[in-house]
Amino acid sequence: MTTLYFHPLSTPSLYPLFVASAAGVAHTRKVVNLQAQEQKSDNYLAINPFGRVPALVDGDFAIGE
Secondary structure, three states: OOOEEOOOHHHHHHHHHHHHHHHHHEEEEEEEEOOHHHEEEEEEEHOOOOOOOEEEOOEEEEOOO
């Protein structure tokens, strides 16, 4: 299953969200709370070492902004 980590007020986050929805790609969405600095947590940095949203994870493959 594909997981998209995003924040709804982040413009770069909206592009992959719209594309996945328009293409009919089954995915789950996880909101990253930027005010709480969740993008700097160890768990999120393991997904995206740059600590930015969005990030897309599909199995063992992960790609970040």
